[in-house]
Amino acid sequence: MTYRKAYQLYSSRNFPPLADQLPILKEMGYDAIEPWLPAYETDPALFRRQLDDAGLDCYGFHMPLAGLVDEPDRFVDIAQTLGATYLIPPYVTAEEREPTVAYWRRLGEKLARGAEAAARHGLQVAWHNHDFEFVPLDDGSRPIDHIFDAGGPGVKFEIDCGWIVRAGADPAAELEKFADRIVVIQTKDTAPLGTKEDDGWTATGDGIIDWAGLVPLFRKTKADHIVTEHDNPSDWQAFARRSIEHLKALGL
Template sequence: MTYPIAYQLYSSRNFPPLAAQLPVLKAMGYDAIEPWLPAYEADPALFRRQLDDAGLKCLGFHMPLAGLAGEPQRYIEIAQTLGATYLIPPYVTAEEREPTIAYWRALGEKLARGAEAAAPHGLQVAWHNHDFEFIALDDGSRPIDHIFAAGGPAVKFEIDCGWIVRAGADPAAELDRFADRIVAIQTKDTAPIGTRQDDGWTATGDGIIDWQALVPLFRKTAADHIVTEHDNPSDWQAFASRSINHLKALGL
């Protein structure tokens, strides 16, 4: 089985205009893009036309948790305009986070309410992780487990393997643990800890993650697509090209 491969447009936010990147990504072999706010916000219909013109799809998009909680209908309509299936809140700021079980359970409950609103439209809500969800609280429990326990089975998961490694956790174990919940896999790669160039991130296949060992675990999840991402590449085209070529060489 091969997967559609999407490119997280956040990776090249520092190299505008974004619309000009789309045909380049298509020529590299990408099937889709995963936009982040505000890439699509000003005019979702225009953004969709730009995707269509480039021959790319949008399978899911990143959006604020506050938007899912406070104005879900707006983002449901954006999903419909973009042709996306997955609404993906990806982050809460350090200032918002509280080191308590109650905080993380409440976050999961917000996701569950968003998933309930999205479901009648054939849409799903997925959480995207960073490192902080895998760092234990004082009682030894982990935020990620509280998020999903409170969210219930309707809350899905876009797993970011690079951030899991940065947290000191094992992506293989998390792919196995959350296999039924994972709908998208981000193949973010990290250079050896302490690397300063490009904030320590690198193209998929150029870092310390053994992707070949993870591929069999990918296939056991419910994921229906792969996403490449790099938080701060100095050369976005080199990153994008190297990453998709490595994934295709792995048979993905």
């Protein structure tokens, strides 16, 4: 299976205008972009036209958890305008987080309600992880497990392999554990821990993650596309090109 490949537009937020990046990404071989708020918020229809002009799709987009809870209809409408399938809340701030089982189960329940609303329109909700979901609570349990247990099978997973490694966990183990829930794979790579350049992130294939070893596990998931991301590249085009070339060399 050859995966469709998307580029997380957050990676090049510091190099506007974003619209000018789209044809460059298409030339590199990307099929789609995965935008983050606020890239699409001001005028989703205009954003869709820019994607269409560049020959790119949008399979999913990052959005605030509060938007899923308080304004599900607005974000469903945005998804339909962009042609996206996946609504992806990616974060809760450090100030919001509570180190309790109850807090993380409540988060999972919020995602479940959003997933029910999205499903009525043929859409899906997927949680995107960072590192904090894999850090054990005082009782030894992990937030990520409470999120999905409380969320139920309707809550899907965009797995970010780089943040899992940053948390000290094993992406291979998580790919196996959540295979039936993973619908998007983000191939974020991390340089050796302690690296300062580019905040320690690097192009896919240039870091410490054994991507070749993970490929067989990718194929056991429900993922239908993969996404490249780098949180702070000094050269976004070098990152984007190197990453997609490495993924293609792996047969992805």
